[in-house]
Amino acid sequence: MKICFPARNKNGENYATLDEMMELIGREKQAPWLVGTNRMWYGGIQLTETSAPGSVLKAETMDSAVALQCMADGEVVAEHLNKDYQKNTYNGQTLQYSTTFVLVKSICKPAPEKDYTWLEFYSLYMGLAPLSVFPKMDCFCVTDKGDGLRKRQHNGAKQNGQAAPLPSGGILKKGN
Structure with missing residues (x-):
C-alpha cells in the first residue's frame, strides 16, 4: 500500500523525510497537528501557503501548482463539489469558504490472504478549492x-490542444 503526505514540494516530489514535512506543519497558526489552538485533539492537518506553498491554487499559480495526492491508495466513497466559494458575514466582514470535500476509503492488507488482518480506514480531504478556481x-x-x-x-505535426x-x-x- 502506497502511503504519503498529501502535499508535495514545489518541484512535485514527495518530502524526503517525516521531519521535513512536520517542520512545515508545525508552522501553522490555526491548528497544528495533533492539538488544536483550543488544546483539544485535532487529527487533521492544514495545507496552506505555510505548510504546502506549492499546492495552493491561485490565479497566478494555476499552471505551476502541485496537485494534492491521496495519503493512501483507495477509492472515493463520497464527494461534494462547490461550483464557487460560499460566502458568509462574521463581525461585519464577508468571508469566503469552501465545503468541497472528498472521502477516500482505504484497506491496509498486511497479509492479503488473511482478511482478519485487514484494516479499513477513511481519509477526509475538505475545504478543497471549488470548481470555479480551476481553468476551463x-x-x-x-x-x-x-x-x-x-x-x-497523434504522430503528425504538433498541434495546439490537449x-x-x-x-x-x-x-x-x-x-x-
Missing part, C-alpha cells in the same frame, strides 16, 4: 463513430 478545459466524449476504436497518439485521456486498455467506449 475541453471535455471529450466518445461518439457512436468512435465506439470500440483503439486510441492512438490529448484525450487514455482509457484503461486503450479501447474507447461510447459515452466515456
